[in-house]
Amino acid sequence: MNGKKLRKNISSLFGIPSLLTTKHGTANLLKKASFACLIVSLTFGLSVNDSFAQDRVEVTGVVTDASDGSPLPGASIIVQGSAEATGSTIGTTTDMDGNYTIRVPQDLNVLVVSFIGYISQQVQIDGRTEVNVQMQPDVRMLDDVVVVGYGVQDRREITSSVASVSADQFNRGNINDAQELLKGKVAGLQITRPGGDPNAGFSIRLRGLATIGANTEPLVVIDGVIGASFNSVDPNDIESIEVLKDASAAAIYGTRGSNGVILITTKTGSAVADGGISVNYNGQISTSFVANRYETLTPDEYRDLTSRGITINDLGASTNWWEEVTQTAYTQSHSLAVSGGTGTTNYRVSGNFRDVQGIQKGTGNQQLNARLNMNHRAMNDRLTLNANLSVTNRENQIGLGEVFRYAATFNPTAPLDNPGSGFDNFNPLQINEWTTWDQEQSRYVIGLRGEYDFSDLIDGLSGAVFYSQENEDFFQGEYYNSQLRFRGAGRNGLARREMVNNSNQLFETTFNYRNTFDWMRVESVAGYSYQEFESKGQFVEGGDFVTDSFLYNNIGASREFNRGLGTIASFKNESKLIAFFGRVNFTFDNTYFLSGTLRREGSTRFGDGNKWGNFFAVSGGAELTNLINIPRADEFKFRISYGQTGQNAPFDGISLLRFGPGASFLVDGQFVPSLGPVSNPNPDLKWEVKKELNVGVDFAFFNDRLSGSVEYYTSRTEDLLLEFGVPVPPNLFPLQWVNIGEISNKGVELALSYQALQTPDANWTTGLTFATYNTVLESLSSGDLQFGDRQLISNMGAP
Helix, strand or coil: HHHHHHHHHHHHHHHHHHHHHCCCCCHHHHHHHHHHHHHHHHHHHHCCCCCCCCCCEEEEEECCCCCCCECCCCCEEEECCCCHHHHHCCCEEECCCCEEEEEEEEEEEEEEEEEECCCCEECCCCCCCEECCCCCEEECCCCEEEEECCCCEEECCCCCEEEEEEEHCCCCCCCCCCCHHHHCCCCCCCEECCCCCCCCCEEEEEEECCCCCCCCEEEEEEEEECCCCCHHHCHHEEEEEEECCCCHHHHHHHHHCCCCCEEEEEEECCCCHHHHCCCEEEEEEEECCCCCCCCCHHHHHHHHHHCCCCCCCCCCCCCCCHHEEEEEEEEEEEEEEECCCEECCEEEEEEEEEEEEEEECCCCCEEEEEEEEEEECCCCCCCCEEEEEEEEEEEEEEEHHHHHHHHHHHCCCCCCEEEEEECCCCCCCHHCCCCEEEEEEEEEEEEEEEEEEEECCCEEEEEEEEEEEEEEEEEEEEEECCCCCCHHHCCCCEEEEEEEEEEEHHHEEEEEEEEEEEEHHHHHHHHEEEEEEEEEEEEEECCCCCCCCCHHHHHHHHHCHHHCEEEEEEEEEEEEEEEEEEEEEEEEECCCCEEEEEEEEECCCCCCCCEEEEEEEEEEEHHHHHCCCCCCCEEEEEEEEEEEEEECCCCCCCCEEEEEEEEEEEECCCEEEEEEEEEECCCCCCCEEEEEEEEEEEEEEEECEEEEEEECCCEECCCCCCEEEECCCCCCCEEEEEEEEEEEEEEEEEEEEEEEECCCCEEEEEEEEEEEEEEEEHHHECCCCCECEEEEECCCCCC
């Protein structure tokens, strides 16, 4: 197959032109050019072979792990300079015992030996016919490095607030959601889910509140996919989680970094001895039950009220409503992972199934998740290719929370079929059994990354291209029985159907530079990011059915539509984020550290004159143990940082004058829908801006057995995005989105970790996290903000 045909087939296989087509010619050209470079690299990378010639010397040897002497099967051995000397690359790989044989031209003298997870070596042959190689683990792939935005960084050189939690530190036990892995592990991170509803969402807050009108939760990034969902990854597939807490760490994510950033790295495969595969199964069964509830009167206690002169309504039965609507819930989870690889390629395939019951009868969810991670190195390890694919399907059975309210207040002497009477008095069992509320969610995420090492041109330079696509389909169906007084009886049955599709595509290209000059080390990254979002959906509601048998599956049978009472709605929203960003880190004599970050980002959600914003951060630190003697200290680093991050608008079209359907009117015997304004224009709408100062100390004592950090931070968010009431006229709609007010936040955080026991047979590490925060709404005014004859006047603290 020639190169032209190969490139054509690869383009067809991956659908590259269609994936990258946009309405913007410049962005489209940049994408196509960058991917074209990647495809050319792939094409040449596939040309590696072991050519033979007469003037060669046979060299043999064994490649082993320097730490334990175990063989490394599949390690790559390349003759340096062979491509230039012979026209093709001469290379081989080790067998199951780490042995290799290679024929080397007499005028070439260097073998390049590499293996994933180890430091590549250039070994001089010097006339030998047996060359054994011991490989050292790459510490930048182990615990001494932390994943930060668009790269990794040595933990001891970080000058911003970053918390790292690895798989061996995760919470264990009955864990069904990825968020639960972090509970109590990161100072200042609050993860809560009130009640026992397995379908209720988590509330995640990092360092209190930074806004009150826009998004309040941290940005989630999974394997480079920005804005990913916790629901797209199973807890068993996560390798590590990093939390970027301050503005200095999060500034590289610009508009979405004000509430912090959570970076999730999933597990990858590794080579297995004798060319085998690793199979891991993890299963769990657990149970949950009502441990505590409101104390209510039993039927006998209720009837005994008459002895106290209290009149009751004794309906003749004895019913424990709590027992009628609750159950002992069982949960099962099963996880199967298969991994393996060679010195140049590794893979991991996993599948996870979870069946979770709720303590409310009829509630629960079933989730199936599959994930594929593949990594490959080629072209003398200069080209690295990564592919990640995740598919998730989840079905939820929802229960109304009002069931528990009425279980506590409904008459305990009422029979099971009593519908209740009067105001706010409903049968909880009927609410639970006569309500059908189902949800279905399907999501796939694909990420493709190619990185090339340009060290042969500029020492320490590499470039990467990343593309991801995320798609989510959401369906929700509800039906309320025609006999249900709580909801449904007044409409002779009520059905609702909602379908939403959310998708986004992300394209990024980055260049990294890393080098050491005598006493100074430099690490930098510069890049371009383009992300487009699309959300579309439809909603239908109707009542008055001839039968309850249809549930929500035949909503066209609703007789309300003929009377203009049914509801039909649909929507489609699009938005884009475009950014240019960069970061540079300096390390001086392994003692002083300096970092700077800049991101310029544009959003289509804001007004014409305010689409672009600049977000920056600077930070510095010093390792004091290199300057002064601190007894028993292994690390004592002081750091300080300052940064500005932004907050994107909460939804599309927020700054525009928009019209939407209104009520229907009877005209000439027919119902005619109306159209009216649903928002006012505000071309001056702009970003929220958060400014944050962070001061901290990282320390380690007693050979790193006791380690931790203490931090103080203070932040202020300006130009809050809020919806403000305005007069009509002169405005067309009574509400207006504006930038108004300020909110401040400050607090202290402490994190401690102690290795209490560490032996070959057992280890025990315990820790402590402590955090405070004080959020204050400083202002809800903005100078002479005025609409028509109405002016906002506020006095903080007054009623």
